[in-house]
Amino acid sequence: MLKVILVASGKGGTGKTSVTANVAAALSEKGHKTLVIDADSGLRNLDITLGMSDSVVFSFSDVAQDIVTLEQAAAKHSILNNLYLLTAPVVLPKLNENQIYGIIEQAKELSFEYVIIDGPAGLADEVKLFALVATQSIVVTMADKASIRGAERVARLLENENIMRIRIVVNRVRPSLIRQGIMGNIDDIMDEIGLPLLGVVPEDENVIACGTNGKCLIKSKKGGAVTAFCNIAQRIDGVRLPIMRI
């Protein structure tokens, strides 16, 4: 069955695009046909992180409005055979639930196993639209107070939608700052947001380096974040794995 996963956050810059790109890459490496949708209209950058800026022509709104089919619009990754990208429009037109559902129906017909949606920060229109069709959601937070408060707000909004499973990823974790009490510890963060944990990703400069030049981090196999992203992909895929100790 197709799983549709909306990646959201309260505050901006917590790592939604990095989580989307790397978890999708890990799922596609496991042999799952995976579609990523950039839902951050105007500010879109998932194509840069995936090194696919030259291959995107059509956006999810073109597919939603039946201007092109998903098959025509989804760009295939040059190295990862099972990974496809649908980018965001420069300006979001008015779209309804049926039009968004049409994208998901086409993804089913094309035998995609996962659709992962890189949402904008906060409670933007795209988050509300894609929440209508998501079966799961990942709320990405960092361990600082502002990110956690934002994650808690967005979690309550997503709980009001018909999403079966909502989990947290705590990103850019720096153990020394947790020990000094500057960053919250993982248990406290889970309590505060009121959601179960899907994964913990360490601060890792390889994420920045690969994201900036479009190199595939998962293939590079360098640094702690790769293991964390692969573990998150395994858990999404139903494998029971302990949370990595950072």
Ligand SMILES: Nc1ncnc2c1ncn2[C@@H]1O[C@H](COP(=O)(O)OP(=O)(O)OP(=O)(O)O)[C@@H](O)[C@H]1O
């Ligand atoms: N685990 C990590 N370690 C180090 N840097 C990271 C990590 N995760 C993300 N980053 C960096 O943090 C910055 C913001 O990440 P990203 O663009 O993924 O966040 P975002 O939530 O999608 O932002 P926005 O809200 O603007 O869409 C990027 O420069 C990225 O490379």
Ligand SMILES: [Mg+2]
């Ligand atoms: Mg982003």
